[in-house]
Amino acid sequence: MPDVQDCLPTALYRAAQVRELDARLIAAGTPGFELMQRAARAAWRALRRHWPQADEVTVLAGRGNNAGDGYLLAALAQRAGWRVRVLAVGDPAQLGGDAALACAEARAAGVAILPWSECAPLTGVLVDALLGTGLSGAVREPYAQAIRLLNASGQPVLAVDIPSGLCADTGRVLGVAVRAELTVTFIGLKLGLFCLDGPDHCGALAFADLQADPRLLATGVPAAQRLTGAGLPALAPRPRNGHKGLFGHVLVVGGDSGFGGAALLAAESCLRSGAGLVSLATRGEYVAALLARRPEVMARGVRSANEIQDLAAAADVLVLGPGIGQGAWARSLLSGLGALDKPQVWDADALNLLAAGQLTAPAGNWLVTPHPGEAARLLGTTTAAVQADRPAAALALARQLNALVVLKGLGSLVATPSGELYLCDRGHPAMAGAGLGDVLAGLLGALLAQGLTMTAAAQLGVWLHACAGERLGRAGRGLVAADLMTSIRDLLEEHSPCLK
Template identity: 55%
Template sequence: MQQALRPLYRAEQVRELDRRTIAAGIDGFSLMQQAASAAFDALRQRWPQARRLSVVCGAGNNAGDGYVLAALAVCDGFDVQLIALRDPDSLEGDAGRAVAMARRVGLKPQAWSADMSIMGEVVVDALLGTGLSGEVREPFAAAIAAINASELPVLAVDIPSGLSADSGAVLGCAVEATLTTTFIADKLGLHTGAAVAHVGEHRLLTLGVDAAQHGDLAAAAWLLDDAPDPLLAPRRRDSHKGDHGHLLVLGGAPGFGGAALLASEVAARLGAGRVSLATAPEHVTASLVRCPEVMVHGLRGPADLASLLDGADAIVVGPGLGQGAWGQGMWQAALAAGKPLVVDADALNLLAGMASPPRRDDWILTPHPGEAARLLGCSSREVQHDRPGAVAALARRYGGQWVLKGAGTLVGDEADLAVCSFGNPGMASGGMGDALSGMLGALVAQFGRGGGVLGKIARSGVVLHARAADLAAADAGERGLLAGDLASYARRLANPRTSDVRDTAR
């Protein structure tokens, strides 16, 4: 994994960084004051006209951050409503010192009640922090509901209350923040799953701590960026189509041709030297009309596949495959071919149904949460509750590289995990997964023949796919975005020029 990427940590790792920083000589309350001051500065930058705050505090050091922030706001001339979910006199240690600081500037905490009004122009969420493990209980659940119902902008201190810092799951209920300021090191759970609807704008405030200096605390994941992709360097001027791989797409059972056609066309746009499509005979004409550059073959069964499999450098199997006899035959032929695979859609369901599924390292598998649940024998809710854990479990069971789709797509294997921060809600439409499998297949055909690079290819393909969708949405909006729209944008991104396409994707 590229060390230039931002490392993401689990909550206990960040707490350990906090402990080490204090042990190195920085007073714990001083560190709390730094955190609150940095968060308050972010608040003033984000809402420069605001002069009234409602600061909602719970217990522990997260509440301490809130009490200090409230005191700083009063000293800066703000009108502060300070709401306490726990008796301030019960707070000890640095949090207790924070309460005393708030009282010294004249603040009087108000005990939370369900019928109180939130009076500020901005709400500061300092309720629960990163230590939450079980579901949110009362009265915190009611306070979170009231914050969300207020429809006021919200600054979340370190993490939106109710969100898991490790998985991004909502633990019963969670604050919907406008801005989240997280401290010391970034948390994995702020970037995947339900978190993307709760974090809002995200700012990392390291408070002078360099997590990279603590080499024994290995990052739990890495946040993918839009830096130039070394895989997509300019081609040699004397290259020909044979240098750039031959991809075979297996899909399109009778009556289900669209997905395989889409995957094939996108693969051709992403630079595979040759793309062949093996599909049901009834889909041949549609393929020729849609993209004559794809070499389409109408097959009635796997017996006709031998020569196509021999000539392929990589195989995409699954789009529109079906789970009937035709799809079963194609699936078994793909497994037996001994070629790198991209496995999607019905091929994942066929894999889940196997009594003795294979475990191999030369495949990329791209489930959505429902497909991942079938592969793991659990519910999709359980997958979403711990998306990083699901990727690790899938890799242990089946090997290979895994792309767990959804908001904050995860890419990884047993040893490595990355998070894609790109993409948008317009991607919630049919065919997006087929476009992704085509892109991945094209990259495997071009770059995957040397072995050992499938992880890089999986990350590159996921970023290309998501950024292409962002470019398309920037041009014409999210609603109505079609999977077929991505091909031309992905092609632009795969051919970076001196006029940097990175800026146009933001």
């Protein structure tokens, strides 16, 4: 599957890191005003490409460097013969440094600069040059009013660097935020453009490095790396005389009364993703139905921990938690499995039992797949707090548990205990349904069984799962979890062919 965002860099930065990169470029000899001019030219080119029939622009300008970009873009449009106005939401008299020079250039070009008013006409392409990446608290008036009216205008919107009101680090809306059709961002991709509310607010994303020396940019350590098909680990081709014993044995434990489907989805996902053998320990009443649906799964009804020990000893990888519930049966089955020295994937209620102090975490070599609510319980905080800074929450949980963490959601994150962070910007809202997490847990178990490391399995598994959902989501609502498996299999073959 072609990676539609391959033209973008993989490095993602927090706002302070991008400001540091900007300062390095200036210190290395590129004047700040020259960088501002390059940004304006990049935004102007992107505007004309995106709206080739446009001939009018209204720039909403604040009073920082983001406003300077807007004033210079207005000057470019004026010189091109467009109808142009700047609505100064920030007082131009308070501009300083390069932004003041930009405002002066716009005036010299003949741009009409008008004070902001709620009655001001919002016509043509609207350019958001209000607040930039430095915002940390809630948007204040009159900026909040300007953003609300901009969003309600029905006009096309270009955001300069970042939609105003969006946190550059987390993607959180700080009270109110611009909803852009196109965002042109500079020097380094901001992490918040890909997290939480970021994709809904930035629209299409264009990037300009402002002709920065790549060697200078390489000196900065990104906050995260974006997962792309070209940079992902791959499974090795299989020998022609390969057999099931070479590709791992996964044991899935789950499926309490009323939740048998979750365990079967995980087990079937293991098979479809290439595991050599898959066993399933579940409630006895489900075994006949499970074998009728998927006879390749070695399903066994179990009632206590004693019955599961032999199954666990024979497996190479454990997937614990899909549909297991939080009752005595679940606690009994899972109580001793954490002590086993095997790669383990913990999902769903296995994580809730761990958060409640009912289970002991493995010493290492394990992977957890929480959604934000489960992550909050493990961290002893709220779901809102996790969502407010998903990257920080994922890293904190990885350190706390000494585990590889997959924090699910828009912009799913893979965090390592050593502080590495990876983000997957693929997926589709049609994936918002039951059972998709169970499919992911099984996929991760299969990749581990076939020899990938924890980090490699998480990177590849999250990307495959999201891309499969994206591919199927094009048909719209009604995607069910089982649909994903065939698409994951197809994508895995495209990425890691079974034969050379």
